[in-house]
Amino acid sequence: MANELEIRNLHARIVDGEAILKGVNLVVPKGQIHAVMGPNGAGKSTLGKVIAGDPGYEVTQGDILVDGESILELGPDERARKGLFLAFQYPVEVPGVSNANFLRLALQAKRGEEVSVSEFYAKLQKALETLEWDESILTRYLNDGFSGGEKKRNEIMHMMVLEPTYAILDETDSGLDIDALKLVAKGVNAMRGPNFGALLITHYQRILNYIVPDAVHVMIDGRIVTSGGPELAMKLEEQGYDWVKELAVAN
Amino acid sequence: MSENILVEDIGNEYKYGFVDEVKPVWKAEKGLSRRVVEAISYHKEEPAWMLQFRLKALEIYQAKPVPTWGADLSGLNMDEIYFYAKPTEKRDAQSWEEVPEAIRRTYERLGIPEAERRVLAGVGAQYDSEMVYHQVREELKRQGVIFVSIEEGLRQYEDLFREYFATVVPPEDNKYAALNSAVWSGGSFVYVPKGVKVELPLQAYFRVNTAELGQFERTLIIVDEGAEVHYIEGCTAPVYTTDSFHSGVIEIVVNQGARSRYTTIQNWPHNMYNLVTQRAIVKKDAYHMWLDGNLGSKVTMKYPSSYLVEEGARSDILSIAFANTGQHQDAGGKLIFAASHTGGSVVSKSISKGSGRSSYRGLIKVYEGAKHVKVNVECDALLINEESRTDTYPYMEIEDDTATVGHEATVSRLNDEQIFYLQSRGLPEDEAAALIVRGFIEPVAKELPLEYAVELNRLIELEMEGSVG
Ligand SMILES: Nc1ncnc2c1ncn2[C@@H]1O[C@H](COP(=O)(O)OP(=O)(O)O)[C@@H](O)[C@H]1O
Numbered sequence A: 001m002a003n004e005l006e007i008r009n010l011h012a013r014i015v016d017g018e019a020i021l022k023g024v025n026l027v028v029p030k031g032q033i034h035a036v037m038g039p040n041g042a043g044k045s046t047l048g049k050v051i052a053g054d055p056g057y058e059v060t061q062g063d064i065l066v067d068g069e070s071i072l073e074l075g076p077d078e079r080a081r082k083g084l085f086l087a088f089q090y091p092v093e094v095p096g097v098s099n100a101n102f103l104r105l106a107l108q109a110k111r112g113e114e115v116s117v118s119e120f121y122a123k124l125q126k127a128l129e130t131l132e133w134d135e136s137i138l139t140r141y142l143n144d145g146f147s148g149g150e151k152k153r154n155e156i157m158h159m160m161v162l163e164p165t166y167a168i169l170d171e172t173d174s175g176l177d178i179d180a181l182k183l184v185a186k187g188v189n190a191m192r193g194p195n196f197g198a199l200l201i202t203h204y205q206r207i208l209n210y211i212v213p214d215a216v217h218v219m220i221d222g223r224i225v226t227s228g229g230p231e232l233a234m235k236l237e238e239q240g241y242d243w244v245k246e247l248a249v250a251n
Numbered sequence B: 001m002s003e004n005i006l007v008e009d010i011g012n013e014y015k016y017g018f019v020d021e022v023k024p025v026w027k028a029e030k031g032l033s034r035r036v037v038e039a040i041s042y043h044k045e046e047p048a049w050m051l052q053f054r055l056k057a058l059e060i061y062q063a064k065p066v067p068t069w070g071a072d073l074s075g076l077n078m079d080e081i082y083f084y085a086k087p088t089e090k091r092d093a094q095s096w097e098e099v100p101e102a103i104r105r106t107y108e109r110l111g112i113p114e115a116e117r118r119v120l121a122g123v124g125a126q127y128d129s130e131m132v133y134h135q136v137r138e139e140l141k142r143q144g145v146i147f148v149s150i151e152e153g154l155r156q157y158e159d160l161f162r163e164y165f166a167t168v169v170p171p172e173d174n175k176y177a178a179l180n181s182a183v184w185s186g187g188s189f190v191y192v193p194k195g196v197k198v199e200l201p202l203q204a205y206f207r208v209n210t211a212e213l214g215q216f217e218r219t220l221i222i223v224d225e226g227a228e229v230h231y232i233e234g235c236t237a238p239v240y241t242t243d244s245f246h247s248g249v250i251e252i253v254v255n256q257g258a259r260s261r262y263t264t265i266q267n268w269p270h271n272m273y274n275l276v277t278q279r280a281i282v283k284k285d286a287y288h289m290w291l292d293g294n295l296g297s298k299v300t301m302k303y304p305s306s307y308l309v310e311e312g313a314r315s316d317i318l319s320i321a322f323a324n325t326g327q328h329q330d331a332g333g334k335l336i337f338a339a340s341h342t343g344g345s346v347v348s349k350s351i352s353k354g355s356g357r358s359s360y361r362g363l364i365k366v367y368e369g370a371k372h373v374k375v376n377v378e379c380d381a382l383l384i385n386e387e388s389r390t391d392t393y394p395y396m397e398i399e400d401d402t403a404t405v406g407h408e409a410t411v412s413r414l415n416d417e418q419i420f421y422l423q424s425r426g427l428p429e430d431e432a433a434a435l436i437v438r439g440f441i442e443p444v445a446k447e448l449p450l451e452y453a454v455e456l457n458r459l460i461e462l463e464m465e466g467s468v469g
């Protein structure tokens, strides 16, 4: 059995709309963290949402495989139960629903069984400690009135409690000050290990100083146009995206 | 008669839809007439003044036209309704052992005796037209708290009863208040003496078992100076193929400095016409809260009202309505300010699902000369499906320009992004939708005692099954 998240020649479009992903190929082996970089509008968030099963998009060609199994026919909740997790670029506010209560429901849904309050609380405590956060965030309504930074940190907390096998983090770094960025990175690094793989979508190289990726891929106009090691991110930081865009046109 | 009526198969949608093997000991003939009203009065061994009151109310009822400004009532046929069914000879049993076994089993199935032991100060249980059980904790009795059926209230405390009865909701008020005044049966009589604080709620439970029976309970609550009480009402009925009818009248008097709360979680089967008049008179520095949860029924018309008649009186009306396919919830509230430095709020949350329709209908009235009234109205509607419907009728009659009046209304649709977000964390679509709905009503639901909040959440989940996609 393949121990990886594989995106194979993925084409996707907005339901009844334009094509956004135009043949994405990507393999994230378990135990590794890969970065996907690219200019605004390249299709990075769309890739994350399509992997997570957003019904607003339809896959027109290609496949998504988790550990060798296609997940295309599965709903978003079933994909979560297969071990996928998407930290949203724009986490959604759900007024009236307590952050912790929701998270416990999600954990129970994922496991398909009741999770005791004590076990759940222990997991929360651990996540909060890593993220250097206090408990008041638990009783607030889910993302409701959270600052941008709180929303991002909360996504990481959800990830730490739900313990996915493959996480896609969509610009979790953007809009964070340096201290918050370090905490988020601490959370991701705490997850690192042989049973965890991640796709780190980012616009900037900055976070890669704290989460060192095993590989960096560059996405332009719905395709991965080049891949490399951490040094590729440095090059993008220094030279911008123009040279890769030219590369994309040349392809 | 009732044996011939088929029980509709609606599966697990309405879990209280079971029919009990109980036959009434006496049942009036079908339809509404002077003879039926006299028979009800006779069976209750009432004083002559009450029979006169009933007969006069019948005339008022007959003179008033069916209201056409609200929900469609054209399907309601009074000739097809029984107006009185007596479940047993013994009213107001004080122990469950004295309640006929088949009826007792129903209440056990509904969890009432257990809740009574754990979290309630007293329970009244109405079965068809009569209260079959009524009990309040001993220490409250010793403090002079009265919690009996309305019939026993009239029989044992006639002077007190007569002083207040029909003063809050007179028969002339509306057609269905007149109807209730003519045929009322069952309901509670509550008196909380000066300064007595009833910590746990009193609960009344209404069960209609006989097919085609109308239920017309009448409740009178008097909270004397500085006293406190929380009264909760819940209702269920079996599901029959024919429409049923419920038309209650609730009168509450909140005397100086007193605090009261009236909570309703109505969960009627989907073929019930539910037309209720609930009103409170709130006196100096007193407070009253209506918390009104309307689920189920075919048509509900219900606008709990508070009359703030003396300085410093305050009242909040919190309501939740859930209109599923084939249902119209026409609900809201009225706050009438007739004194200075009074205040209050209306918070209404409605959910419409499938072809369900919910209407918010509210009145805020500030009389001229009522100075510095503060009132706020917030009504939020959530639509689950494309064909779901909502409308608002917020009437404002502000005669005094010192009043501060806030009004906010929102209509939203079940949000796909929220659903996807919750689903992506592992919740199935139905559960995600139910959770969003629970979040939507949370500002009201959080005011409920825990047991009721849990029950309400469960009911919402049942209503939301198979709702999306
Ligand atoms: N649901 C949508 N509706 C309309 N346009 C969309 C939608 N999703 C993505 N797009 C468009 O597709 C392109 C890629 O978007 P996105 O995946 O968000 O890019 P990135 O995350 O790389 O900035 C953009 O031009 C964006 O406007």
Ligand SMILES: [Mg+2]
Pocket: A044, A045, A046, A089, A171
């Ligand atoms: Mg993006």
